[in-house]
Amino acid sequence: MSPTAQIPPRLEVQGLFRSFEGRMAVEDVSFSIRAGQVTCLLGPSGCGKSTTLRMIAGVEMQDRGRILVDGTLICDTVFRVPPERRAIGLMFQDFALFPHLSVAENVAFGLSGPSRVKRQRVEELLDRVHLAHHIDDFPHQLSGGEQQRVALARALAPRPRILLMDEPFSGLDERLRDDIRDETLALLKEEGTAVLLVTHEPQEAMRMADEILLMRGGRIVQGGAPYNLYNAPVDRAAASFFSDINVIRARVEGALTRTPFGEFLAPGRADGSEVDIVIRPQHLKIDFDRAGQGPLPTPQDGTAARALVERARFMGRESLVEFRMEYDGSVLKATVPNVFLPKAGTPMWLMIRRDRCFVFPVT
Ligand code: ATP
Numbered sequence: 001m002s003p004t005a006q007i008p009p010r011l012e013v014q015g016l017f018r019s020f021e022g023r024m025a026v027e028d029v030s031f032s033i034r035a036g037q038v039t040c041l042l043g044p045s046g047c048g049k050s051t052t053l054r055m056i057a058g059v060e061m062q063d064r065g066r067i068l069v070d071g072t073l074i075c076d077t078v079f080r081v082p083p084e085r086r087a088i089g090l091m092f093q094d095f096a097l098f099p100h101l102s103v104a105e106n107v108a109f110g111l112s113g114p115s116r117v118k119r120q121r122v123e124e125l126l127d128r129v130h131l132a133h134h135i136d137d138f139p140h141q142l143s144g145g146e147q148q149r150v151a152l153a154r155a156l157a158p159r160p161r162i163l164l165m166d167e168p169f170s171g172l173d174e175r176l177r178d179d180i181r182d183e184t185l186a187l188l189k190e191e192g193t194a195v196l197l198v199t200h201e202p203q204e205a206m207r208m209a210d211e212i213l214l215m216r217g218g219r220i221v222q223g224g225a226p227y228n229l230y231n232a233p234v235d236r237a238a239a240s241f242f243s244d245i246n247v248i249r250a251r252v253e254g255a256l257t258r259t260p261f262g263e264f265l266a267p268g269r270a271d272g273s274e275v276d277i278v279i280r281p282q283h284l285k286i287d288f289d290r291a292g293q294g295p296l297p298t299p300q301d302g303t304a305a306r307a308l309v310e311r312a313r314f315m316g317r318e319s320l321v322e323f324r325m326e327y328d329g330s331v332l333k334a335t336v337p338n339v340f341l342p343k344a345g346t347p348m349w350l351m352i353r354r355d356r357c358f359v360f361p362v363t
């Protein structure tokens with residue numbers, strides 16, 4: 001056994017259930033987080049993210065299941081450590097600072113001990129979030145981003161063993177958000193806190209998380225590193241959660257499906273059943289001549305399908321082209337380099353990156 005295997009995870013959640021008025025909000029949720037790890041609960045509105053987080057914080061009771069911190073039980077259905085004794089920090093969407101307290105007083109709020117030590121911790125954190133010069137200001141004198149950083153400093157000041165963050169960046173404007181996310185992540189890693197971050201934004205989860213837990217209807221449907229969730233989604237809905245997708249429906253004939261883009265393997269799928277071949281827009285290939293001579297000649301190997309450009313939109317770094325497929329009139333979307341902006345009605349050949357396709361049963 002490796003030495004780390006003997007250390008219990010910082011947070012361990014085992015089989016949590018919670019229903020409201022007979023409707024299941026959280027169903028059999030289990031996961032663990034190690035010190036220094038950022039885990040994201042990701043999913044659409046109402047899938048049970050906040051309820052899970054609130055049970056860990058201790059402000060909501062589970063119907064079933066256990067929560068452990070550093071291997072010690074803090075909560076099951078009969079035993080419950082109160083929220084204030086869990087050494088868990090909280091940072092919510094409405095992260096309201098105390099308006100009548102200065103920045104220093106806000107950050108010091110959860111600290112105990114000699115005032116010299118408290119002051120040192122406050123200064124250290126404010127320095128770290130580049131707000132040392134605002135130490136004696138009041139919240140209303142700060143921008144939204146600065147207030148956010150004070151809230152982070154306040155949450156981290158008592159060195160919580162676990163930090164729970166519920167959509168902490170959603171109040172900020174988009175340009176500011178990425179910077180604050182990166183800064184926050186750097187500080188969380190330095191502090192070595194175990195973090196559970198709730199978000200409905202896949203981009204945020206991919207940017208911040210060591211591990212993403214994708215939730216749907218109260219359950220975790222897939223967990224893993226961001227790279228794995230993006231590149232090996234468990235089903236069609238999981239694929240579409242991270243980006244636009246194209247779907248090509250096909251019927252299985254002897255472990256194969258024939259499509260206008262050639263044949264695909266469909267191992268384990270029953271003969272005669274339908275499958276969805278899912279492909280992201282950046283993995284469609286357009287056969288065109290980069291030198292501007294127009295479309296290339298017809299590929300002869302049966303892996304290309306003919307389409308007409310429906311419309312093309314310039315998106316900055318790339319263009320989004322919608323194709324009306326000749327074989328069934330459906331529309332497929334492709335993102336292509338921004339130098340390419342074809343006119344509507346242009347005929348073209350479309351191919352797909354076979355290594356980037358996912359084949360799912362139709363449910
Ligand atoms: P959001 O991103 O919108 O906050 P969420 O994924 O965090 O969504 P939850 O807030 O955990 O979802 O809610 C899960 C389900 O439980 C929802 O259907 C919600 O309406 C329900 N729910 C949550 N809290 C309560 C409550 N106190 N009383 C009744 N139903 C509740």
